[in-house]
Amino acid sequence: MTEEVMTTDSEKVCITQYEQKEYDSFAWENDDFDDPVFTEVIRQSEAAIDAGVFPQRIYQGSSGSYFVKNLDGKIIGVFKPKDEEPYGRLNPKWTKYLHRMCCPCCFGRSCLIPNQGYMSEAGASLVDIKLGLNVVPNTKVVKLASETFNYLRIDVEKSKAKKIVNEHFPKVGRKFNRLGLPPKIGSFQLFVSGYKDADFHLRRFESEPLDKVTGKKFQHMFERLVVLDYIIRNTDRGNDNWLIQYTKAKLAQKESEDGSEAVYEVESPAEIAVAAIDNGLAFPIKHPDSWRAYPYHWAWLPYAKQPFSQETKDLILDKLADMNFVQDLCDDMFNLFKTDKGFDRHMFEKQMSVMRGQILNLTQALKDGKSPLQLVQMPNVFVERSRGHVGTTEKFRHFSNTFTQRFQKKAPFFSWC
DSSP, X not given: OOOOOOOOHXXXXXXXXXXXXXXXXXXXXXXXXXXXXXXXXXXXXXXXXXXXXXXXXXXXXXXXXXXXXXXXXXXXXEXXXXXXXXXXXXXXXXXXXXXXXXXXXXXXXXXXXTTOHHHHHHHHHHHHHHHTOOOXXXXXXXXXXXXTSOOXXXXXXXXXXXXXXXXXXXXXXXXXXXXXXXXXXXXXXXXXXXXXEHHHHHHHHHHSOOOHHHHXXXXXXXXXXXXXXHHHTOSOOOTTSEEEEEEOOEEEEEEOTTSSSEEEEEXXXXXXXXXXXXXXXXXXXXXXXXXXXXXXXXXXXXXXXXXXXHHHHHHHHHHHTOHHHHHHXXXXXXXXXXXXXXXXXXXXXXXXXXXXXXHHHHHHXXXXXXXXXXXXXXXXXXXXXXSSOOOOSHHXXXXXXXXXXXXXXXXXXXXXX
């Protein structure tokens, strides 16, 4: 015999007052990412949050970003919610609030689409994978919820009320789609350990130069960073937001054959690697042409004065010179960017016009044997669709396969910052 449970009027009021409509249409579960390693990291993150191991806010930077941990408290990723970006409505950093309130004329970057940083982060990772650069830690768009994220007070109160209702009226609580806080969409980048700011190691290399083999490897990795930044037109690449991992060679002391002196042999060679993080201010709709130029700070390094190596040419030149590859890259970018609720096809095409122009310049620079410094001195060019539909699908491709080149004439007021 089953017990009949009556729903009181007060319970009905609680359901009506505290149920969030957006939960009905919001897909909470993260999809599998066709990447078992990344999928497993996300599962570990969700399990840790459910167990009370919450993400920790990173106090550096201008946005709300968080170190995400696993059940053991180990940092495994960096999550950057869309609504906590530098100019997002829930940005927790008061400096950006003052910037918006007190100096609106200098607010934001006119060349970038506002609050698209999380897409830019994921887009940079996509370009990295397509070209095989291997300098961007794997980054994808995910959804997470945590008490440590910055929420509107009403969302916090709703979550608390739902928990109370569920504790006192379990059968009513089952009717809620979710009891906790609403999930936030944002970029999730795998955490890389053992790295330090590039500025730290670059200063160190001035007094302790790298050996020839390690120096050559670093030059190749540096060129991959250049390729990435140039293609996505990164407007925020200082020497404090790319990383270097460097381990000195380990030497073992042995005696010479006659025993007269000590001889050192390399037990383990030096290791060096580069990681390009903080790619949220890229993919502009035009080249900077207002107050600031947002230059690539690596262009002032001595490594930028050396011509691109043959290894870099072998890695990417054939791909970039193939218009089918470039179009496939644009199609992949379209499939990624269109998932944003504020996606605008026309603005996306402007972003791709800049990217195609960057690819055109880079391809020519590689063919001509130029250096990264000479590359950034080339005229800014757009490669735009000359007619037809803006779409990038196969259905419309034959309508829009004609492109025109256009050079940017307007220059920013300050060229050095």
